[in-house]
């Protein structure tokens with residue numbers, strides 16, 4: 418009886434240690450349990466990928482599309498299924514203008530400790546909506562809050578999908594009121610070869626400052642010799 422208790426205690430302790438270790442390992446954008454996240458574009462050219470999460474929205478997304486048309490820039494949009502349902506015409510316009518659409522779940526839940534069937538539902542429901550825009554395949558998935566512990570990698574593997582994180586997430590974009598110059602300065606200063614930049618078009622607030630920040634980023638990075646690519650860019 419005493420022996421069994423000792424074995425059970427050792428077993429539980431080991432499970433806890435392994436659990437904490439994998440959690441710590443999975444926290445950074447460069448690592449995930451079981452699979453390698455895409456956190457930058459593999460390139461030796463001056464390329465940068467602008468990515469936009471949580472959209473489409475009623476004001477930021479259309480303004481962004483106009484801007485991209487004027488500057489001839491292509492980007493990647495990680496959409497929420499529920500927002501595609503809310504603004505189907507705007508979501509269509511994103512796809513029709515040559516941008517790549519990725520999956521960011523249906524309604525932005527924290528996926529930590531969720532069951533495989535819950536996660537699979539979130540992904541599949543949104544895939545169907547993205548495919549209804551005309552995009553044949555949905556390969557890229559970016560988890561809400563970048564939380565990718567611990568069931569998600571198994572589900573993504575079984576669905577043949579790529580897990581996407583990123584290289585840089587400008588802190589100023591979370592400060593209200595949104596300051597275009599601050600966000601742009603942070604991004605321009607921190608962009609490196611192959612950077613994947615986190616940005617958000619899912620809100621309707623500060624639309625003018627938001628679009629201005631993206632225009633400043635485009636101008637500033639073009640001056641430094643950068644080209645803008647979608648995540649599916651291949652050298």
Ligand SMILES: [Zn+2]
Nearest residue numbers: 470471561562
């Ligand atoms: Zn998000």
